[in-house]
Amino acid sequence: MGAEFVQFSLTPILIGIFAAVACALPGNFLILRRQALIGDAISHVVLPGIVVAFLITGVVTTGPMLLGAAGAALVAVVLIEVVRRVGKIEPGAAMGVVFTSMFAGGVLLLEQSDTSSVHLDVEHALMGNLEQLIWLRADGWGSLLDPVALAHLPEELPRMALIAAIIGLLTMIFWRPLKLASFDEGFARAMGLPVNLIGLGLVTAAAAAAVAAFDAVGSIIVIAMFICPPAAARLMTNRLGIQVAWSLLFAVLSAILGYVLAGYGPIWIGAASSVSAAGMVAAVSGAILGLTCLFGPARGRVGVAAGG
Amino acid sequence: MSDLHVVTSPATLDPASPLAVRGLTVSYGEKPALFSLDASFPAGAMSAIVGPNGAGKSTFLKAALGLIPRVSGEVTIFGHDVNRARDRIAYVPQRASVDWDFPTTAIDVVLMGLYGQIGLWRRISGAHRARARACLDRVGMADFADRQIGQLSGGQQQRVFLARALAQDADLFLLDEPFAGVDAATEAAIIEVLKSLKAEGRSVVAVHHDLSTVSAYFDHVLLVNLRRIAEGPIATAFTADTLSETYGGRLGALQIEGLALVGT
Numbered sequence: 183m184g185a186e187f188v189q190f191s192l193t194p195i196l197i198g199i200f201a202a203v204a205c206a207l208p209g210n211f212l213i214l215r216r217q218a219l220i221g222d223a224i225s226h227v228v229l230p231g232i233v234v235a236f237l238i239t240g241v242v243t244t245g246p247m248l249l250g251a252a253g254a255a256l257v258a259v260v261l262i263e264v265v266r267r268v269g270k271i272e273p274g275a276a277m278g279v280v281f282t283s284m285f286a287g288g289v290l291l292l293e294q295s296d297t298s299s300v301h302l303d304v305e306h307a308l309m310g311n312l313e314q315l316i317w318l319r320a321d322g323w324g325s326l327l328d329p330v331a332l333a334h335l336p337e338e339l340p341r342m343a344l345i346a347a348i349i350g351l352l353t354m355i356f357w358r359p360l361k362l363a364s365f366d367e368g369f370a371r372a373m374g375l376p377v378n379l380i381g382l383g384l385v386t387a388a389a390a391a392a393v394a395a396f397d398a399v400g401s402i403i404v405i406a407m408f409i410c411p412p413a414a415a416r417l418m419t420n421r422l423g424i425q426v427a428w429s430l431l432f433a434v435l436s437a438i439l440g441y442v443l444a445g446y447g448p449i450w451i452g453a454a455s456s457v458s459a460a461g462m463v464a465a466v467s468g469a470i471l472g473l474t475c476l477f478g479p480a481r482g483r484v485g486v487a488a489g490g
Numbered sequence: 491m492s493d494l495h496v497v498t499s500p501a502t503l504d505p506a507s508p509l510a511v512r513g514l515t516v517s518y519g520e521k522p523a524l525f526s527l528d529a530s531f532p533a534g535a536m537s538a539i540v541g542p543n544g545a546g547k548s549t550f551l552k553a554a555l556g557l558i559p560r561v562s563g564e565v566t567i568f569g570h571d572v573n574r575a576r577d578r579i580a581y582v583p584q585r586a587s588v589d590w591d592f593p594t595t596a597i598d599v600v601l602m603g604l605y606g607q608i609g610l611w612r613r614i615s616g617a618h619r620a621r622a623r624a625c626l627d628r629v630g631m632a633d634f635a636d637r638q639i640g641q642l643s644g645g646q647q648q649r650v651f652l653a654r655a656l657a658q659d660a661d662l663f664l665l666d667e668p669f670a671g672v673d674a675a676t677e678a679a680i681i682e683v684l685k686s687l688k689a690e691g692r693s694v695v696a697v698h699h700d701l702s703t704v705s706a707y708f709d710h711v712l713l714v715n716l717r718r719i720a721e722g723p724i725a726t727a728f729t730a731d732t733l734s735e736t737y738g739g740r741l742g743a744l745q746i747e748g749l750a751l752v753g754t
Contacts, residue, residue: 214592358610362602366588369654371557372581372664373606374573420638422593480593480638 185322191441193317193336198403198437198463200342201395205407206433207349208388210426213412214364220385221408223281224392225401227251227258229288232396237295244341244397251393258284309460310400312441315339338398345394349387353426360384361422399460406464407433414471417478436467504530505569508662508693509554514563516546516553523549525717527563534691536684537710538698540728542737545715547697548584548666555581555664567662577606580660582651584667590640596650597622597635603657625653630679645676652680663687665696669703681707701741701749704728 205221212218231254235246258280266276319325319334326332353360363370363380371377388408395404415428440463445456475481503510510530516523524546531537539547552558554565556572567575580603600622601614608614626632629649634642639650648668655663663684669677684694684707698704704711704724711728713719713736720732733741733749 214589216589355610358605358608361594362605365592365594365599365602366583368552368557368583368587369581369602372555372576372579372583374576416593420593420640421595421598425593 185320188320188323188325189318190316191445192320193339194312194315194459195438195441197315197336197339197342197398198312198441198459199434200339200346201391201399201403202407202411202433202437202463202467203430204342204346204349204391205388205395205404206411206429207346207353207426208384208391209408210412210415210422210429211360211364211384212388212408213416214422215381215384217385218409218413219277221388221392222405223258223277224255224385224389225396225404226281226285226288227254228389228393228396229401230254230284230291231257231288233288233291233295237291244337247397248393251396252389254284255389308400308402309458310396310398310403312399312403312459312463313445313456315398342394342398345390349391352383352387356380356383399463402460402464406467407436410464410467410471411436414467414474414478417474417481420480432467432470436463436470440464440466503564503566503569505566506533507531507566508533508568509664509695510566511550511554512564514550514553514565515561516549516558517561522716524553524714527714527718529712529718529721531693531695531712532710533693534688535709536688536694536696536707537712538696538704538708539712539714540698540701540704540736541714541719545736547714550712550714551581551664551666551695551697555579577658578661580655580658580663582655582663582665582668585644585648585651585670587666590642590647592639594639595636596631596639596642596646596653597626599639599650600625600653600657603654606658622653622657625656626650628656629653629683643673645672648672649676649679652683656683661692663692663694663696665694667697667699669698669700701733701745705749 209218209221212220228251231250231252232247233250234254235250238250239246261280261284262273262276265271265279266273269276315336315338317325317331317335319331321331359370359375359380362373363375363377367377370380392401392404392408395407411429411432412425414432415425418428419425441459443466444459444462447462448454448456503512507530512528514527514529515525527546527550529550539550541547549558553560553563554572556565565572567579572579597619601608601618603625604614604618604622608618623632623635626635629652631646631649631653634646634650639647642650652665652668655665665684668680668684672680684696687694696708698708705728708724710722711724712721713727713732715736715738719736720727720729
């Protein structure tokens, strides 16, 4: 693994790892709170927001895109409330209607608008551009210590690393309230914990992870990483702390294995070209979930409760 | 709304009462769940909140604790606003209100009762663990400390919930249907613990659904069906008249006779 690896594989793998970790961390709590699809929902909703931000500013930069995504999330929350009240249907259905409609609207907007000059299209939205986040200025491992080369790192890398670090830090700081509010909301409220604020903070962290990762690695990885590593981790243990640790391991493993398999897997079996890294990362996380379903030590605990 | 009783509320809430409410009104959407309810539970006693399904018993507890918004009414805990008295309250929610599949152990759940004392970041010390273990022991669950909570029976889960409340070392225990769906051994264990709490001078208020045990377990009762039907010591408030008013036609005369109430 020499200069070529550092140039072409190191940064996409690292970005994939940080994106996977940033999504998997809040995913643990979202799954336990039965809000797993919020990650899915957010990653759909941000698309029209990002497109509108691009149409207004004409450039693909982080600031306006984050604003657009946040605005879209706000519109979605209001729309869900309207659909729920006017249509008198359950919240889950209202969410489903709003998120899919907004995503479809985003796709249409993308198609109709002139985005050919920039890497913003439907495929990018779905699969990101992980393979293109390369580090051309690097000429070997020594570049990691070279300030000039470091200045030319793909900007997605520090951004994704920062988001992952912030989410990791917040998870540690608010571990106890998060755990208590996720397990027993009524008790947490009775103790005086700001349960609504905790829930909002969790969804906000998930949204931040989704928006940042969406740009770099696409919504397929985002959706998969919110659900697959935490769900697989749940089947490995009956302790929350250990579950989170497993989920991080699975997320990192999916990012590395997925990228390597996508790049070299097809060549190993004789095919000419590589396949989508984003798709492969998501597929690997799904395969890990499948394996834990079959062999995880804490699987099948549902209904195990002794009678009487 | 002319058929409503004229409600005369007390001028002030008794500051000695562990839980006193005045004019408590709660509604879910446009449907009223509790209407202008007054109650004042005595300190150092075991009180039951009794009424038919949907009468607002759990709603009463939740509204008193501020878990759900109230339309109007005042609540005091030992004479204070509930937000200033949270460390004096231990709340045991309905067992069915949580997901027992959660990846945690019995002792972990009891330790949650100590979060208020431990705080956000301080390490959980050996003393904290010993305390949690003692609380589990008090409800007869010491041997199950490291079990995942989903592997416990309903009665065992309820006892873990009670142990968590014990860990809070509160002066007022509020329990929502503590005997729902538990085995006879658990019911006996729970009532023994509650009576020992009373002997220590603590106050217990429980939503209770089994009319046949009200007289045996409790000192004081609040009969509720959207509004207060009766409240007072068992001897005066838990009568054939008040029960038939609370339950309407849902309780047969024979059933009421079977309760062998005072004054029937």
